[in-house]
Amino acid sequence: MKNLKKKALAGAIAGVFAFGAGFYMAPDATLPTLTMMQAAEAAPQWEQGTITAEGFGTPPMGTYGSKASIMARRAAIVDAQRNLAEQVSGVQVDAETTVQNFVISSDIVKTKVSALIKGAVIVEEQQMPDGSYRVVMSMPMYGMQGLSSAIMPAIRDNTPPAPPPPVISATITAEITTHVQTRGGYTGVIVDASGLGLKPSFSPVIYDTNGRAIYGVSNINYDQAISQGMVGYSTSVSSAQTLPRAGGSPLVIRAVQVRGGNNSTNPVNVVVSVDDGDRILAANAQSSMLMNGNVVFVR
Template identity: 40%
Template sequence: MLKKFKLLVMLLAIIFFATSAEVNAAPNWNTNTIQATGMGVTNPALARTPAHSVMIARRAAIADAYRQLAEAVNGVQVDAETTVEQMMLTSDVVRTRVSAIVKSAVIVSEGELAGGGYSVTMEIPMFGGHSSLAETVIERPITVEPIPMPAPDYRPPVTETRPSYGGYTGLIVDCKGIGYLNPVMSPVIKDVTGQKIYGHKNLDYDRIIREGMATYARDMSETGRAGSNPLIVQAVRLDDHNANPVLSADDADFVLYQNQQSHFLENIAVVFLY
């Protein structure tokens, strides 16, 4: 009994002295991962040896990283209207699966801190196939809807910078200058009439679960997903809580026209610049 009491005291002391209440975790929408850095220190009165002190601090750092990952995952936007946390509140299955995903986080870096303590960085992918966060929260459509065609009377303009058939490898939607684009796991691209020209129901479900629907880039150096010859269009506004870019009618038709040849939308070679 005395042994159990001592163990309880030790665990409470570790929690009290060894973890941080701060959250150093957030999704990386360019790599489609979530990382958290946990910090741990030791109550010197509990450490029997220097090695034991490091072990306690490491365990505390891992526990802190798990806590932060759970908080970060809860706040991830699945689409413009729904967060992971909202889905967990309405589904025991989602809650159980998300908990298992957080527990499966891997350590990507760790080490002792100068002056004492320990740091552990852990990561989970948002996409990646079976049992991933994406598979848990993105619903498989009953049928795949075809990507729309351009307007029947559409004729693409021919310019030096935008040839009528450019062999484009991907699509970059520039969302800078029109407000802050809120990243989501399942984005939609629309035209000004509200027609959806790109969404998860238009795509191979298994592929988007593995690779995601798009990456979010701060500058052109992060747009590799769109390939070596991307088509670049400027969004005219952001809809649905600033989550979904809207294109002009002409740009939307041009994207769909070019996609008939290159199929970059089906290949999910899409980047949002924000």
């Protein structure tokens, strides 16, 4: 069940759309109920880097023909924007924070997010036999027209850049150096957290089992984070290896667990062994793959 604050936020944003555009919004009781499949389709699609939502609209009573169709379509657009707002507000920024938290605390972020939702594009539409209308709208998660363009600058204000921690083990450094000399450098890192219940977020962290932060928002080029996100998400190691951000020779690491942050159990962060943390850091010293965001999580 969604909390009242989130519903109020989503409703307020959608209300702005409806009022500003003069749309007719059909009462909720007249709209079809979202099925489980439709709800799943409306969720943020991290692997594709999009957020989509479905909307339904009906024409006002007493309107017919092309005018009824136009007004039903407009109502469906408003409904889809409202559903997008609800989806966006629940997107996880990090283990403790959602987009909703940023919107509530910052008028700048609220304005940007509202504009991005209003700019969402229709990717599918259909007029029903009974005169109602259905649309599917989509907005990108990344890029200058994506949600990251509103969120990452706000994260940067709270997190100054910092270098990754040093490698602990000289043996691991020698291992990676030998690999680079004989087989070439690593082009990225894939952390396999499949089966561990990892949840996606805009600002995840790679920890080692000693609690050392191997990779986080302070280590990345913010322009890269806006354009492609801090990490990519994939459903398997084999599909992760095909992603351009992993490059042709990624270092593949198996996560030992997932975890939340200091004040949350929300499992958006991955944990690797101390030696594997060193391997990531030593490989990064050869290629700067962390700063470039050449990181993929398998979940």
